[in-house]
Amino acid sequence: MRVSQLFAPTLRETPAEAEVISHQLMLRAGFIRKAAGGIYSYLPLAWRVLKKIETIVREEMDAKGGQELSMPIIQPAEMWQETGRWSVYGDEMFRLKDRHNRNFCLGPTHEEMITTIVRGDVRSYRQLPLMLYQIQNKYRDEIRPRFGLMRGREFIMKDLYSFDRDEAGLDESYNKMYDAYTRIFTRCGLTFRAVEADSGAIGGSGSHEFMVIADSGEAAIVYCGDCEYAANVEKAELHPITPDTEEALSLSEKETPGMKSIANVCQYLGINPEKTIKTLAYQTDTGSLVLALVRGDHEVNEIKLLNKVGCLQLNMASEEAIATLIGSQAGYIGPVGLADLKNVTIVADATVMKMHNAVCGANKPDLHYVNVNPDRDFKPAIIADIRLIQASDPCPRCGAPVKTARGIEAGQVFKLFTKYSTSLQATFIDDDGKEKPMVMGCYGVGVSRTMAAAIEQNYDQNGIIWPVPIAPYHAVVVPVSIKDQAQMALAEKIYQELNANGVEAVIDDRNERPGVKFKDADLIGYPLKVTVGPKAVNENLIEVKVRRTGETMYFGPDEYLAGIQNLLAKL
Amino acid sequence: MRVSQLFAPTLRETPAEAEVISHQLMLRAGFIRKAAGGIYSYLPLAWRVLKKIETIVREEMDAKGGQELSMPIIQPAEMWQETGRWSVYGDEMFRLKDRHNRNFCLGPTHEEMITTIVRGDVRSYRQLPLMLYQIQNKYRDEIRPRFGLMRGREFIMKDLYSFDRDEAGLDESYNKMYDAYTRIFTRCGLTFRAVEADSGAIGGSGSHEFMVIADSGEAAIVYCGDCEYAANVEKAELHPITPDTEEALSLSEKETPGMKSIANVCQYLGINPEKTIKTLAYQTDTGSLVLALVRGDHEVNEIKLLNKVGCLQLNMASEEAIATLIGSQAGYIGPVGLADLKNVTIVADATVMKMHNAVCGANKPDLHYVNVNPDRDFKPAIIADIRLIQASDPCPRCGAPVKTARGIEAGQVFKLFTKYSTSLQATFIDDDGKEKPMVMGCYGVGVSRTMAAAIEQNYDQNGIIWPVPIAPYHAVVVPVSIKDQAQMALAEKIYQELNANGVEAVIDDRNERPGVKFKDADLIGYPLKVTVGPKAVNENLIEVKVRRTGETMYFGPDEYLAGIQNLLAKL
Structure with missing residues (x-):
């Protein structure tokens, strides 16, 4: 294919609408x-x-x-x-x-x-x-x-x-x-x-x-x-983390004025997130509430939660739904005392059930419970693995930290x-x-x-870098000056020989400056660029540049074909 | 491909819904x-x-x-x-x-x-x-x-x-x-x-x-x-037919009770259809009337008419439209006396304009005009080639009769x-x-x-007959009995050899009677059927049947491949 005929309209500017x-x-x-x-x-x-x-x-x-x-x-x-x-x-x-x-x-x-x-x-x-x-x-x-x-x-x-x-x-x-x-x-x-x-x-x-x-x-x-x-x-999948061995203390309330996030509560009470229970409120398609409990340093895996609850869709609950259904407000939600409410399902991550003397919201503004002991202080409807795995969590199969x-x-x-x-x-x-x-x-x-x-997966600041097996063409042959007859004749010969020997090549025969052609070649991402300039004509050195590595090689007229075939096989 | 695995579910009965x-x-x-x-x-x-x-x-x-x-x-x-x-x-x-x-x-x-x-x-x-x-x-x-x-x-x-x-x-x-x-x-x-x-x-x-x-x-x-x-x-395209040379006679009316078709009028008046003018009434999208005139033995080409009139659609006019717009009725329509009517366009085929002393409807029930001379008795808005070509009409290029x-x-x-x-x-x-x-x-x-x-274009009473270049496969290899090990081994060998040599073959390895396999082979329309039965095993004669001609040939084990390749090249 001759680039002068190829319908591949390149643009200098990146269109504003394109994010990735x-x-x-x-x-x-x-x-x-x-x-x-x-x-x-x-x-x-x-x-x-x-x-x-x-x-x-x-x-x-x-x-x-x-x-x-x-x-x-x-x-x-x-x-x-x-x-x-x-x-x-x-x-x-x-x-x-x-x-x-x-x-x-x-x-x-x-x-x-x-x-x-x-x-x-x-x-x-x-x-x-x-x-x-x-x-x-x-x-x-x-x-x-x-x-x-x-x-x-x-x-x-x-x-x-x-x-x-x-x-x-x-x-x-x-x-x-x-x-x-x-x-x-x-x-x-x-x-x-x-x-x-x-x-x-x-x-x-x-x-x-x-x-x-x-x-x-x-x-x-x-x-x-x-x-x-x-x-x-x-x-x-995640196994519950081994429980701590603390003795259970008595449940009590603690004022936490304005402390709505796990980070704030931890700082205010001087504890680690591992000692807190995070409660997220979701609404189902039918309007009922799902309270998902995970340890303070963990995240809810909404896909797992959806599968466990068995509904089609879950959205974060509105302030209004939280107020109406459990009389609470975001930042102070907790599972204690909600077990018998209609239209409310409590789902606890298995790790939560192994915790002792934890902190969670008390369903009243500016108030948290301390010394919460799951099973004693609340009984979830569902106990399951509902959290997201994190880097350094143990591999579910061998226990080594995951990446x-x-x-x-x-x-x-x-x-x-x-x-x-x-x-x-x-x-x-x-x-x-x-x-x-x-x-x-x-x-x-x-x-x-x-x-x-x-x-x-394969690009740099100049454009695409195609893997050879799916590249639109394997190589572009660039005569530096199309007005130079010797260059054009040699470029044409190389172009023909490459195509006759299984190398899918285009020839950039456009009447454009070499810089424009090189820029387009990099942008389009041909794996190899074969430059035919004075060096090729006068010194018998055909330049082959590898798009991925930037490596430049020179081949004689009898070696370039094998050289290119070898390069393509290795890339 | 093995037919036992091929998803090609054949039916014995022709589904009622299929017309062609x-x-x-x-x-x-x-x-x-x-x-x-x-x-x-x-x-x-x-x-x-x-x-x-x-x-x-x-x-x-x-x-x-x-x-x-x-x-x-x-x-x-x-x-x-x-x-x-x-x-x-x-x-x-x-x-x-x-x-x-x-x-x-x-x-x-x-x-x-x-x-x-x-x-x-x-x-x-x-x-x-x-x-x-x-x-x-x-x-x-x-x-x-x-x-x-x-x-x-x-x-x-x-x-x-x-x-x-x-x-x-x-x-x-x-x-x-x-x-x-x-x-x-x-x-x-x-x-x-x-x-x-x-x-x-x-x-x-x-x-x-x-x-x-x-x-x-x-x-x-x-x-x-x-x-x-x-x-x-x-x-x-059609050129107007050479005019007859009759002298123009005076226009007059003739009673034609109940004679609505060209055939009836001709029989009643003892004339040939070539002496009549057929008038067809069409309605445009905007509701106006187009009267198309052709010689009685000719047919209107509606595509040409559409192009000449320059509208998007033409439908046959309703009785009501004919009555309202020209005060006439189907079977007795004619162009005489309608030239100045609003919303009526008369389009005459060029051949009509060469006629003399013709017969046409008089726009009154049971009445025709005789000795109608176009141009003298009516002037169409458009004169053009609007008729369909017919077998034996002269070729528009060389004049020989067309087929x-x-x-x-x-x-x-x-x-x-x-x-x-x-x-x-x-x-x-x-x-x-x-x-x-x-x-x-x-x-x-x-x-x-x-x-x-x-x-x-390519079928017979037994099924499809694929042209080789677009056949789904070139040949089907049919072992007559899949329980006969010698037959199966030979059939398998032939199947493998054909595919290894550019002949796209399937092997019908189904546990079915040979009659069922032959019927399916004919129905599907493989160009060649290679039968491997006792004759192939005992006498070294491999039967190859040509779907299109019904011709049967026998080849030895060393000749069949070349034989099949030759047949395919010729078919």
Whole structure:
């Protein structure tokens, strides 16, 4: 491809709307253009990257026995009503009516559709297992689309669905996909971790997320330096911390005028946060109150809390709700004396229950209890692990202190079990003659998000640094002066030879100053830049610069091809 | 691929809903499943066919300098309002609102989107020409989706848009695409014709349709056996037929009681239809009347008429409108004496104006005029070519009698000129320093429709007969008995060898009777069937049957591979 013809309009300025680096660089380097909030066109360079990621994904899916198909983007409401998700999805689902006033949505995912297809055509255990996948646009009407392709409203996903006879089969399919995902992100040239994950609103349990490691990642993860353990902080399980051995003292009140935060109370009373109980008040969808208790130095894990309480959504309670339901106010809430209240559920982290002589709010302004002893002074409705893991917490598996990092969720594998096959009656006749629901899994790769994540992980102040396997092109050949016939002839020869030998190269034949071409080359992020100037023509030295390291090498006319091939293989 | 694992659920019965053969066969052979009216899932076999068509299309687009990108399916209303097509598209456009109540549509086409992108990033003639394309789902909310993939509401299109400095550039781009399309349908192994076409509602003039020839085709085409001329009947131009040389006689009335049709009038008066003038009454969107005159043996071409009158829609006029506006009734309408009426436009076919002493309705029940001489007895507002070409009409280019055929429109190339660049202000600075609108073309291939058209053209009573280049697989290897170890071992060896040598083969390893496997093989339409039974094991004779011809050949173990490769190359 000649750059003079390539539609890759680069921008000098960073568009103001772009908050994250991948968004900024994809706009500046001419990879994407915005059509509406969270909705983008992929220009030719981006499309090449996406096709490469897709090819890697496709090869790995096929290698595991996946069969590619393509389901409609526009889906009739009926199948979503059968599973109940027509209402669950709320405003996040794009909905429309056809000219006959029938309801449709734009598929945010395809469990309903694939299960409907399979139930219609699979009758016998002999037709199982099945792994069916597609690579396709998905739609989610995010309340605030942002970060470019990181959280779009239209995005490209690979979604595979597995159908097995039993849980042993599901385990096998799940492991195949786990393995395939490990290969996919490795082949894309990305640094990533597979972490244990919460299975969220999609249902089922048993899930891993594949996190591309990047400081800008929205997800916090923990991992153990000693063993293999890694998890999304939302998911990471925690054992209760060993109790102190103090004798229980008598409960009493203490004035704490204006002391609303844990830090203030500790300073005022001269104690450590480890001796306090923090009480957070949440409101459920139905308006009742959930009081979550964690130790003062801990944080509530809202995902765990949601799962334990078993409701769909939790929001921080309003001052009004706190006043009405428990007659208290924020900063002075505590669990003592609230056990029998209607519409109030107390959920205590397991560590809280091991504490002695702790401090907590007394549900009156400017007053705290001291010498609170859980179980003696209050009995929570639920005792569970509801706190967030923190750096230096013990690894749930081996006990060594954990480390934290940030990541971008680029893939997720889920065990769905029989959630959808039961609600949609996708059954088969097993070899024992019995009708059973199929056991399902689902497995997603965010294809467009992976492209963005690759940039979040690989860039510098000059632009993108593409990993070779997903670079739009491997190399750019830059003749320093297109008016110099010898330079142009040599550059053209190199360009042709590279492409004839498996190196995807462009030639920057634009009538522009070399500085402009070099800047664009760095911005776009070709792994290698081959400069053809006077040195190449007069001294037979072809300059090859490695984008990632900045390293510059010179090759003779007979060596440059092998040199470039070697560099690409190593990068 | 092993058929025991392949998700290709075949059906014994033809589903009642399927009207056309491609729809019936794709359902029966396990290629597609319906999600809603006009909305289908493509199962793995169909997806393989579509990918092959896409690959051919992509290679030919790239060969002409096309650059692939991908634009959103969900498009904001604003750009459609700029061109006025937000209202023009009517109910055929799927529309939706996002959670913030903003209007979007599902793209039926992408002129607005691509022009908006290009106007934002192209400033100079140096950046032109550009040819940008995508392969993507398109959406049209057809009033009555039918014929399976032939007229779906969600379908796959390749759409390319060209941007040039001037009309000479557009001609060049258009010719490149015409050439590419010829190569595409040739490479797909289809019999087709490129025909001159009306450019329809999309605007502009200068267009060809690529018609896959099939008796079931919705489009009628004419072509000349002597010269290269071919056209959609809607488009085919006609010269007025040479006038007779009769002397004009005096206009008079004749009673024709109950004689409403041309046939009845001719029989009653003892004349030929060539001596009659047929008057058809249409109503425009604004309620006025258009009277179209053609010779009694000719048919009105409503597309031509629409273009001449310059309105958006024409419907047959109601009895009421005819009575109110011209005081006449169907069967007795004629042009005499209506010239000065408001809200009535008379459009005469050019041939009509060459007639002498003709018969036409007298706008009174049971009465006709005889000896009508156009121009003397009535003066039409418009004289033009408004009739449909018919078999044996003279070729508009060479005069030889034309032939007719039916076709499926699988591709279309259009000159848009500056229609969209003007309304969307997509301008550039030319080398003379002047700002000019870009000159555009658009070029579509119906990818999913091409698959259906291939079946409409290639099938027999047993199923599909795939052209080799787009067959889902080239060959099926059928071991007659999977319990016979020698047969299975040989079949497996052949299956492996074929795939290792570029022949895409499946092995039907299902525990089914051979008759079931043969029936499925014919239904699915693999070009070759390799049977491994006793003859292969005992006599070293491997049977290869050609799906299209029914021809059966036998090859030895060392010859079968070359034999199959030769067959595939010839098919």
